[in-house]
Amino acid sequence: xxxxxxxxxxxxxxxxxxxxxxSLDPGNxxxxxxxxxxxxxxxxxxxxxxxPATDGTLQVAGCDLSxxxxxxxxxxxxxxxxxxxxxxxxxxxxxxxxxxxxxxIYGVDDHRRKSTELLDYFQLRDKINAGATTLSxxxxxxxxxxxxxxxxxxxxxLDEPMTGLDPPGIRRLLESIKNRAAAGATVIISSHxxxxxxxxxxxxxxxxxxxxxxxxxxxxxxxxxxxxKSLEEAYFEATNTLxxx
Amino acid sequence: MSSPHQHLTWLTLQRAVFRLRRAANRMRSPRRxxxxxxxxxxxxxxxxxxxxxLASRSTADVESLRLWLSGGMVLYLxxxxxxCVWTDKQVDMEYxxxxxxxxxxxxxxxxxxxxxxxxxxxxxxxxxxxxLVIALAPDVRHAGLLATxxxxxxxxLETVRMIWQRLISGLSHRYLVGxxxxxxxxxxxxxxxxxxxxxxxxxxxxxxxxxxxxxxxAIGRVASCDGIQWLxxxxxxxxxxxxxxxxxxxxxxxxxxxxxLLPCAILALVRIDAWAxxxxxxRERMRLQSGDYxxxxxxxxxxxxxxxxxxLADRIESLMPVRLRDSVALVWRQALSIRRYSGTILFxxxxxxxxxxxxxxxxxxGNQWAFIVAGISLCTMLLAPPALRLDxxxxxxxxxxxRALPLRPIHAVLGQLTLPVLITIxxxxxTLGIAAMVIGPGWxxxxxxxxxxxxxxxxxxxxxxxxxxxxxxxxxAQGLGMVVRANVMFLGKATLIAAAVGALLVWVTxxxxxxxxxxxxxxxxxxxxxxTWILATSALMVTAWCWRRFDISADLPPE
Numbered sequence: 001x002x003x004x005x006x007x008x009x010x011x012x013x014x015x016x017x018x019x020x021x022x023s024l025d026p027g028n029x030x031x032x033x034x035x036x037x038x039x040x041x042x043x044x045x046x047x048x049x050x051x052p053a054t055d056g057t058l059q060v061a062g063c064d065l066s067x068x069x070x071x072x073x074x075x076x077x078x079x080x081x082x083x084x085x086x087x088x089x090x091x092x093x094x095x096x097x098x099x100x101x102x103x104x105i106y107g108v109d110d111h112r113r114k115s116t117e118l119l120d121y122f123q124l125r126d127k128i129n130a131g132a133t134t135l136s137x138x139x140x141x142x143x144x145x146x147x148x149x150x151x152x153x154x155x156x157x158l159d160e161p162m163t164g165l166d167p168p169g170i171r172r173l174l175e176s177i178k179n180r181a182a183a184g185a186t187v188i189i190s191s192h193x194x195x196x197x198x199x200x201x202x203x204x205x206x207x208x209x210x211x212x213x214x215x216x217x218x219x220x221x222x223x224x225x226x227x228x229k230s231l232e233e234a235y236f237e238a239t240n241t242l243x244x245x
Numbered sequence: 246m247s248s249p250h251q252h253l254t255w256l257t258l259q260r261a262v263f264r265l266r267r268a269a270n271r272m273r274s275p276r277r278x279x280x281x282x283x284x285x286x287x288x289x290x291x292x293x294x295x296x297x298x299l300a301s302r303s304t305a306d307v308e309s310l311r312l313w314l315s316g317g318m319v320l321y322l323x324x325x326x327x328x329c330v331w332t333d334k335q336v337d338m339e340y341x342x343x344x345x346x347x348x349x350x351x352x353x354x355x356x357x358x359x360x361x362x363x364x365x366x367x368x369x370x371x372x373x374x375x376x377l378v379i380a381l382a383p384d385v386r387h388a389g390l391l392a393t394x395x396x397x398x399x400x401x402l403e404t405v406r407m408i409w410q411r412l413i414s415g416l417s418h419r420y421l422v423g424x425x426x427x428x429x430x431x432x433x434x435x436x437x438x439x440x441x442x443x444x445x446x447x448x449x450x451x452x453x454x455x456x457x458x459x460x461x462x463a464i465g466r467v468a469s470c471d472g473i474q475w476l477x478x479x480x481x482x483x484x485x486x487x488x489x490x491x492x493x494x495x496x497x498x499x500x501x502x503x504x505x506l507l508p509c510a511i512l513a514l515v516r517i518d519a520w521a522x523x524x525x526x527x528r529e530r531m532r533l534q535s536g537d538y539x540x541x542x543x544x545x546x547x548x549x550x551x552x553x554x555x556x557l558a559d560r561i562e563s564l565m566p567v568r569l570r571d572s573v574a575l576v577w578r579q580a581l582s583i584r585r586y587s588g589t590i591l592f593x594x595x596x597x598x599x600x601x602x603x604x605x606x607x608x609x610x611g612n613q614w615a616f617i618v619a620g621i622s623l624c625t626m627l628l629a630p631p632a633l634r635l636d637x638x639x640x641x642x643x644x645x646x647x648r649a650l651p652l653r654p655i656h657a658v659l660g661q662l663t664l665p666v667l668i669t670i671x672x673x674x675x676t677l678g679i680a681a682m683v684i685g686p687g688w689x690x691x692x693x694x695x696x697x698x699x700x701x702x703x704x705x706x707x708x709x710x711x712x713x714x715x716x717x718x719x720x721x722a723q724g725l726g727m728v729v730r731a732n733v734m735f736l737g738k739a740t741l742i743a744a745a746v747g748a749l750l751v752w753v754t755x756x757x758x759x760x761x762x763x764x765x766x767x768x769x770x771x772x773x774x775x776x777t778w779i780l781a782t783s784a785l786m787v788t789a790w791c792w793r794r795f796d797i798s799a800d801l802p803p804e
Binding site for chain 2: 008010012013014015048050052054055070074075077078082084087088089090091092093094097101102104105106131133147
């Protein structure tokens, strides 16, 4: 469960997010889309508790972030996984050690078996002893996703997760997202690759200039623009129409 | 059930083991074999020097050493505190990007992560302790207690530095201005105290060399003064422990007191960190409510600034020779940075200018010019490179981008080095000009030293960048490699200065023996200037070669 009401975030003198409100239930997959600089990453970081919201109420995975309490934040971090765009890794740990560390910190039972399964799934098994600096962009992305999946979070926030992934990696990622949502997780994917996420997302969150332009069911967006053959076309029509208003 | 601290200790150990293995592999790499050899020779020489030469020197007074250790920490802290208040943007606890994501994003208390961060300074503190103990061991009876005391004092120093940094990040603009005024006043008081002590311990009309030698005693006296010692109270137990003559129950108390201060400092860090986060958020909310933020499109802001930058670029292009027009973009980029940091750069050169001109106050006419020139040379070689880190040394993360530019290596080098060198030459000629107006040393001295010092500026920046391109390092890198690098660079520069002075004396002697008096002066002046410029030009060529040789797949250092 994820609910965001009137979220606003001010950086110095720049209002990055201005009054964004939406909510997703367990099992929903939200596609967070918008032009560059729309405030998508800031929204995700606020939802992940990495940066405090300047205003608004946030309820994520049963935790109320509005009071800023450290207990709520700790509990949220146990239940949420955030994978940023181009995730930074520890240069001085191997692939296996990254998963070992996450398994220990999150208290994951049998984390070594789960790590092996995840590495097999994302085809990283032969890199288990490789240092993070030796990994390609896509491999680093896969490792960060493995670390996020290891502790089975109730909420998954993925910022441009497909960037750098090879086609099999993209397919496996999307399948895994569907499986996790089916198991009850709430997922938000921020991506510019609308054609890739259209079959996965149940809801669409469209942002522009820090404001929410559209939130709703993906099918509802299509019925609003019946001439659009794809989600991408509907998105362009929606943003052009709304921009013209 | 294991605690988060255990997991973070595991993380620290794994990272340390990885780094040691990686360092060993890098040292054995053929591209770094020369640097590795120099580092090993230096360490061996340092240890042997410590055991055989330093051990036979006359020992320092224990009480003075104690006051130096505690007071010295405070002086260092004042320097960092002043730097911190004048820095525009504070980095959150100096976390790396990976630590910010995986540790701050994990279900760990901020206090736990802060403790982990303090642990990461242990290794660099250990290294500094190693080097200090070798130098100071002859002055104490118990080297083990010396090592413990120094180590604890250094860790406490780093923790207090982080506390101060976090405190500053939480201040509003009004209080930040107040902090800047207060810290600048304290720094000015320390500097005035230094000069006052120097004047009091140096007999009047002494040679400038005596003033230079007494400056270390003057710093010691500043460190020992009551004001500094009151501030140094937290370091007193560690200083007492380090200089223990007889092991008694007091020693145990001093040990417990010095070690107990560390968790107290970490607790203070955690509290101040929480306060800073709350203060920053409260200010954000106030600003949001008051509507005091930019509402227009970023394009408007971009257009305004962009047109000014275009004018600057045109001006630079018009000033540069046609053959070097390729380098305009790089020079323009340097100019933007210099414009942004102009205040810091001016201040960085104001103090050395004043120090270089201080021999004018000694009242002796004979040697003043020599000491002023020596001061300018030292400032050029030692202070200018860190103050003007605007060349390749700040572009480690952008090497791929620089490599992709359609520039010949020499043009890239000239583009990166032109403005830092010109600023240094500006400092030199300003100082020389003021000194010349007071002393009136004659045209040969002014032309000769003006020309040679300019060449020294070119040589210094070219060499710094050549070494950086041959053995790159991150800006805030710490560790054995950096300690060795700093010491080897310092020794190298000192040797260079000595060799240069020797060569100059030889050249003057040769000229005077071959040519008669009216002719010998212009010969040795212009010959010396030409010789130094040939060296400087060669250094530029070497830098260009190093840039051509630079391999982004092999030479970029790990984080």
